[in-house]
Amino acid sequence: MKRIKIVLVSIFTLIIVTVYGQNKTLWLDELDMNKVESGWIMSKSKTSTDGNTFTIAGQKFERGIGTHAISRFMLYLNKKGVRFTAQVGVDDESKGGSVQFYLLGDRKIIWESGLMKSDDPAKTIDVKLKGIKKLAFLVTDGNDGIAHDHADWCNAKLEYKGKDCPEFVSQKLSQSANYILTPKPAKTPRINGAKITGASNGKPFQYLIAASGLRPMSFTAENLPQGLSLDTTTGIISGKVVNDGEYDVKITAKNDKGTDTRNLRIVIGKDKLCLTPPMGWNSWNCWGLSVSEEKVKASADAMIASGLIDHGWTYVNIDDGWEGSKRKRNGDITTNEKFPDMKCLVDYIHSKGLKMGIYSSPGEHTCGGYLGSFGYEEQDARIYAQWGIDYLKYDWCTYWDKVDPKPELSAIKKPYIIMKKALEKQNRDIVHSLCQCGLGNVWEWGKEVGQLWRTTDDITDTWESMYSNGFSQYHNTQYAKPGNWNDPDMLVVGKVGWNSTMHDSRLTADEQYTHLSLWCLLSAPLLIGADMSQMDEFTINLLTNDEVIGINQDPLGKQARRLSKDNDIEIWVKDLEDGSKAVGLFYIAESKKAENSFVWEKNPVKSTAKIKVTWSDLGISGKHIVRDLWRQKDLGKYAGKFEIEVPYHGVVLLKITKASSSD
Ligand code: GAL
DSSP states (O other): OHHHHHHHHHHHHHHHIIIIISOEEEEGGGSOGGGSBOSSSOOEESSOTTSSOEEETTEEESSEEEEESSEEEEEEOTTOEEEEEEEEEEOTTSTTOEEEEEEEETTEEEEEEEEEETTOOOEEEEEEOTTOSEEEEEEEOTTSOSTTOEEEEEEEEEEEOSSSOOEEOOOOSOOOOOOOOSOOOOSSOEEOSOSEEEEOTTSEEEEEOOEESSSSOEEEEESOOTTEEEOTTTOEEEEEOOSOEEEEEEEEEEETTEEEEEEEEEEESTTOSOSSOOEEEESHHHHGGGOOHHHHHHHHHHHHHTSGGGGTOOEEEOOSSOBOSSOOTTOOOOBOTTOSOHHHHHHHHHHTTOEEEEEEOSSSBOTTSSBOOTTOHHHHHHHHHHHTOOEEEEOOTTGGGGSOSSOOHHHHHHHHHHHHHHHHTSSSOOEEEEOSTTTTOHHHHGGGTOSEEEOSSOOOSSHHHHHHHHTTTTSSGGGOBTTBEEEOOOBOOSEEOTTSSOEEOSSOHHHHHHHHHHHHHTTOOEEEOSOGGGOOHHHHHHTOOHHHHHHHTOTTOOOOEEEEEOSSEEEEEEEOTTSOEEEEEEEOOOOSOGGGGSOOTTOOSOSEEEEEEEHHHHTOOSEEEEEETTTTEEEEEEESEEEEEEETTOEEEEEEEEOOTTO
16 A cells, blocks of 8 residues: 555655746747837847748847847746747848847846947847746837847747746736727718819819718819819729919708818829828738739728728829739830739729829839839830829839949939939829938928928838838938828738738827827828728727828828927917917837836736826917817817826827907
């Protein structure tokens, strides 16, 4: 009996030791990469961000994870961690990156790399994890923006005790579901969209009267300039105007429930395109290079079926990935098999009252490796015009081959001057949208060559990326005006994925309200990066608030300026045509401290902040009506100041209008 007891105890001890006693190993590349935040596209397991074998200063590694700054994630160790080892650095595939790696345990930095640049040899991490509950991994952008910041955690593995494998800790402060703020549009007609639009004389004009409300609806337009006509059932105004001038047209929408009337100013003349920021959709953030005619058509159809078209969304823009592999004998650009008939596709888009955009690059190839326009600019512009294209996004990729590593400003401008001239020669207006990520301070001269220009690197669906692209736009405020816009990149709402893993935007609801509010205040182009055919109720609601969109489309065309900023709060204000002000109160809870990039056990970050804006800071006095634009609700009349609670990473977007003396 005693012997049996001893044997049983030994077996039991053996089981305990085997299960709990021995160290186990978790390689980081065994984790779910969807949960490893990355500042650009998705993090990758066992390859670098671009899908290559890890290479740091020539040294190759087989295992690890490829991330892109700013990147972060946290694991719950529950004091079971023993040791973490890795070799880290900037991958050789990206020249010019600079990052900082951090490892934090329960709010304390336990290892940091210092600034690491491309070509720096890998640094070794070997740390003990005794007593740590939460282990956090962070790669920052080295304080110079995220461009080229391909950060590898090579051979990264964690030893731990016990049976439970460390799990991710969510980094969202609020887990609240996507909550809806805006009431549904009324059944009565309401005319939305741009109140001013322009075109060149003698070139095709097209404008769709965007109106929400019950269908069927009929439209009238009084005082249309000669050459234009209205389709009274679709609301499409089209034709060609021969004489320069400004025409005030009275447009009316009518249905069974009532009518709505508004003034539309049509401006005909030179340089009159994009008098308000372009609004529409672009294929890149969802489809990447896998875009096809089918997907573009489905997106246009969804823009109509979801009702977005009734709120001013107009452009359907194909990004990179449509081009053929070879030009025709005569040099004409070709499409690849995914776009069998571009002209037919464009005609379809136009027949719905929408407009069509396309993409190219001034180098021999585009960023995606397709045919670029170098040496064929005029021929390409001619073909675009023949197809009926309305908008060209013109990149920079591979044009580096044509210039010095540190090019003069004239060399930076050159390809855009060439394309501007080529576009202007065509028999239709084509918007020129520059996409060279701010090279040569493009905001200072972009107006000489185009209507809008990218000011930042590519956006991705993380708070860090959206924050850095959007809130960095305080320095270029003065350069935005009707016809010329700073472009901090497209909207990362709805389902995005760059054709890797299609997923719901990782921005929380509050972060998405912040994103839209800020882009509207900035008079930024609004280009939806989502798969339009999969938009949920929240996304549709987010994109159809006419009062919020109205801030973006305000005819005065001012860009908001940053009124104040501290570590936690930013206030931005935009002057509007009617003399009122749009004000964004943002609780950014931002800090450059590594430990504040994470949600810890006892988070010092509050879930709301009280934000106050004073009339003296806004340069106004007396009683003002304060309206909450997301809720489309007046909050009351205030004198001197207004104060409100704002959620973490969220916003309250206000319109502040002088109360009339009778109020
Ligand atoms: C990048 C650009 C992206 C997308 C991509 C296509 O340079 O910033 O928005 O257009 O090229 O290859």
